[in-house]
Amino acid sequence: MRWIKRPRIAFFSLTSCEGCQLMVLNCEEELRELSTRVDVVNFREATDLKRDDYQVAFIEGSVTREEEAEKLKEIRQRAETIITLGACSTTGGINALKNRFSPEYVTECVYGRNPPNRLLVENIPAMPVEEVIEVDYRIPGCPVSKEEFLGFVKALVLGIPPGLPEYPVCNECKMEGNICVFEKGVACMGPVTRGGCRAVCVSFGSICWGCRGLLDDANTDAHRETLGNHGLGDDEITKRFDLYSSFYIHRKGRCTKTTT
Amino acid sequence: MAGYFVDRRGFRSFVKGLVERYLLYGTTLQEGFPVFKKIETPEELVLSSTPTHLSPKEFLFPPEELLLRFSLEDGRGEPVVDAPEQVLMGLHPCDIHAIGLLDRVFSHGTGDVNYIERRRRTILIGTECLPDEYCFCHSMGTMDAEEGFDLFFHELKRGYLVRVGTERGRRLLERYSKPARADRTHLEEMRTHREKKLESFVRSIYARREELPLVYAGSYEHPVWERIGSRCYGCGSCNHVCPTCYCFDIRDDVTLDLKEAHRYRVWDGCTLEDFAKVAGGHNFRRHRSERLRHRFNRKFRYLADRFDGLFCVGCGRCSRTCLVGINITDVTNELIRDARS
Numbered sequence: 001m002r003w004i005k006r007p008r009i010a011f012f013s014l015t016s017c018e019g020c021q022l023m024v025l026n027c028e029e030e031l032r033e034l035s036t037r038v039d040v041v042n043f044r045e046a047t048d049l050k051r052d053d054y055q056v057a058f059i060e061g062s063v064t065r066e067e068e069a070e071k072l073k074e075i076r077q078r079a080e081t082i083i084t085l086g087a088c089s090t091t092g093g094i095n096a097l098k099n100r101f102s103p104e105y106v107t108e109c110v111y112g113r114n115p116p117n118r119l120l121v122e123n124i125p126a127m128p129v130e131e132v133i134e135v136d137y138r139i140p141g142c143p144v145s146k147e148e149f150l151g152f153v154k155a156l157v158l159g160i161p162p163g164l165p166e167y168p169v170c171n172e173c174k175m176e177g178n179i180c181v182f183e184k185g186v187a188c189m190g191p192v193t194r195g196g197c198r199a200v201c202v203s204f205g206s207i208c209w210g211c212r213g214l215l216d217d218a219n220t221d222a223h224r225e226t227l228g229n230h231g232l233g234d235d236e237i238t239k240r241f242d243l244y245s246s247f248y249i250h251r252k253g254r255c256t257k258t259t260t
Numbered sequence: 261m262a263g264y265f266v267d268r269r270g271f272r273s274f275v276k277g278l279v280e281r282y283l284l285y286g287t288t289l290q291e292g293f294p295v296f297k298k299i300e301t302p303e304e305l306v307l308s309s310t311p312t313h314l315s316p317k318e319f320l321f322p323p324e325e326l327l328l329r330f331s332l333e334d335g336r337g338e339p340v341v342d343a344p345e346q347v348l349m350g351l352h353p354c355d356i357h358a359i360g361l362l363d364r365v366f367s368h369g370t371g372d373v374n375y376i377e378r379r380r381r382t383i384l385i386g387t388e389c390l391p392d393e394y395c396f397c398h399s400m401g402t403m404d405a406e407e408g409f410d411l412f413f414h415e416l417k418r419g420y421l422v423r424v425g426t427e428r429g430r431r432l433l434e435r436y437s438k439p440a441r442a443d444r445t446h447l448e449e450m451r452t453h454r455e456k457k458l459e460s461f462v463r464s465i466y467a468r469r470e471e472l473p474l475v476y477a478g479s480y481e482h483p484v485w486e487r488i489g490s491r492c493y494g495c496g497s498c499n500h501v502c503p504t505c506y507c508f509d510i511r512d513d514v515t516l517d518l519k520e521a522h523r524y525r526v527w528d529g530c531t532l533e534d535f536a537k538v539a540g541g542h543n544f545r546r547h548r549s550e551r552l553r554h555r556f557n558r559k560f561r562y563l564a565d566r567f568d569g570l571f572c573v574g575c576g577r578c579s580r581t582c583l584v585g586i587n588i589t590d591v592t593n594e595l596i597r598d599a600r601s
Contacts, residue, residue: 033516154514166534167496174500174581175323175527179293179313182583191493191583217533219493219548226583 001081001136003159010042010054011085012075014061014068015095015126019143020086021045021060027146034150037157056081056156058139062088062095064126076133083152084129087142091213092247094142095126099250128247137162142211142244145197165196168215169208173199181207187230189240192218210244263442267419270437275302277436278347282383285319287312287350296350307350308415310392311575315503316348316355317362320378321527323500327374328523332514343377352389353405354397354573358503359384360408364567365506383428386412388453391461394576396589398458399465402573414450421446463589467596469570476561479595480553488591489549491584492531498555498578498586499529504571505558507535530555556591 011021025046027034041051057079063069076082087093098106107121115121129135139148155162165171169190173180176199181188189210190202201208214220220241227237241249266274278284279300286299287309294309296316330337351359359379366375386409397403405412410429414421421442424430433439467475499505509528514521528535531551536544545551559572572588579587 030516037516037518150516151513154516154518157518158514167532168493170493170495170497171500171529171532174314174497177295177314177318177323179291179295180497180581180583183293183313184291191495215533217494219491222491222493222584 001156001159001161004055004080005157006038007055007081007156008039008041008051008053009056009058010040010051010075010079011044011046011058011060012042012071013044014059014071014089014129015064016061016086016088016093018045018060020088020141023143023146024058024085024149027150030146030150034153038153052078054079056083058083058085059089059129060085062092062126062128063132064095064098064123066122066124069124069132072129072132081136081156082129082133083137083139084135085139085149086144087140087211087213087244088126089129090138090140091245092126092128093211093244096128096247097242099125099246126247138164140164140194140212141197142209145200148196165194166215166217167195168218169193169195169197169199169202169212171195172197173202173208176203178202182226182230185230187227187232187240189223189243191226192220192223210240212244214241214245214248263447264422264424264433264439265416265419265442265446266413266422266433266437266439270439271413271420272302274433274437275299275305275349278349278432283344283346285316285346285348287387296348299349305349307387307413308390309350310390311352311354311395311577311580312350313577313581314501315358315575315577316351317358317503317506319346319348320359320362320382321366321375321506321508323527325374325525326522327510327525330521330523332519332521339373341374341377343374343381345381347383347385349385349387351384351386351409352575353386354389354395354400354402354575355503356384356386356405356408357402357573358575361504361567361569361571361573362506364569368567383432384409384425385429388414388450388457391457392576392580393462394579394587394589395461395574396463396465396576397574398461399463399469399589400570400572400574401469403458404454414453416446416449416453421450463576465574465589465596466593471596472570472592473561473564475592475595475599476557478599482595482598484591484594485549485553488586489547489552492548492552492586493584494531494533494548494551495583496529496532497581497583499531500527501577501581503573503575503577505529530558552586556588559588560592 041049041054057075084090088095103123111121152162172195173190186207188207190208192214193208193210194212194215224237284299285296286305288297288304288306294312296312299305326340328337328339366372386405409425412423507528508525511524511526512521545554563571
């Protein structure tokens, strides 16, 4: 990563709810200071500027259309640094759940048998950005956390390569002082999910759904057994793993890689 | 033993006094589970509980603690020591022993200013406890605490028998309650409680404590490490709930204006993947089995050599928190069995 004192940055959105871009805009306290550290030259949700001279591109959303793959290749040519923003672009996210079905079937489910314009609804199996182009850094999460996004920006302007935690959610969950949800008889994906979120969902009374994706070193066999011991059937266990990580779990199955 | 008796009314006035004067953390129930929490009224306190899921070490050694503020412009820094006057109430004997061990660690060598200052301003009040299905303090010599506390409360039918550990504790008791001298019936009741407690343990270590460092020294290549390593998540939960695990990482954060930086210490754990990772991505303990072996050896061998005392106090929290059922007594007993055969 080349250090650029005041980088020109852009935000792009592929197939997603655009919630991760909203999280960026949610940095209300920090936006003013942020705008003195970086130049935002392309960000549909925030500015009319549509410049192509960006050095760092944040990309949100998964690739589910051929046009998106083409767009990514263009971005890769222009940007020095590509950072995925959120679960969809990092791991394929929940969009990849559709890959279990044929594109024709999912199109019909959403748009009916006779969509008004076939060209607009044509789609391919969902995949993370790194299946199409090389990615430099990844910010996982559904949505991303403000703190983590700002941490990446600070790393950029300081010229320090940003990194992700290699520990599961449980690590921070204990530090937050939470009673383990398994103690309450509820199952959770924390033990195999990449930490860095301060276990925000458990801290606020929910469970970990695994939105930050599986750890590289996740002990998935042990977790299948744990979930089974806590009353989940095989189908339910598969669903828990699939919710955010189905692309990598099933990649050998249906997903075909678009060439870079 | 010099003991006092405090009736229920005296107890309430004692706790009220503490709440008015200090930050009070005590044992209570949250969703039915024993925890340490900030206490506002005497009624919230639940003494005589099974071990809290997290240990009280967080009040002396917080999960995340600011140590230093420094300027990125001129490099000038200012150390931060945040040490509130606080009372920890409801410490079980094992927790009191654990704090004694942390004291040894953090005062070793030059000493850790932040810990020492917090510790100095913290009043420790113990209470008698109930073992859960993971406890084995009776095997570790930590079932009773004779020192290391300011006051120690034994709940009786009509009140509390209070043992005094320090002059500071005595003054506190006398200021906020009207203690009477404990009589023989009170002491008798306390002993009966102790006997019942001793009978209720379901777990034990089947060797004398003195033997454990040697048992572990001879078990470095034992197959148990590979077996439990294949189940382990490497999640660090056992480290964090442990009252004597004290490892930490140092992290720096900068403000967005890049003018000021903050240096934190954050709990770390030897079972986490990047704990022993060094420059270049090399990892001295890449496999979970190696990391678990390291943790167990720290508790029963390495630190015993260094600080003269086993670093397991038998609270069983690590066994309870482990989702894949790695149980510290089972592992240790397996090693003992094979060391003897």
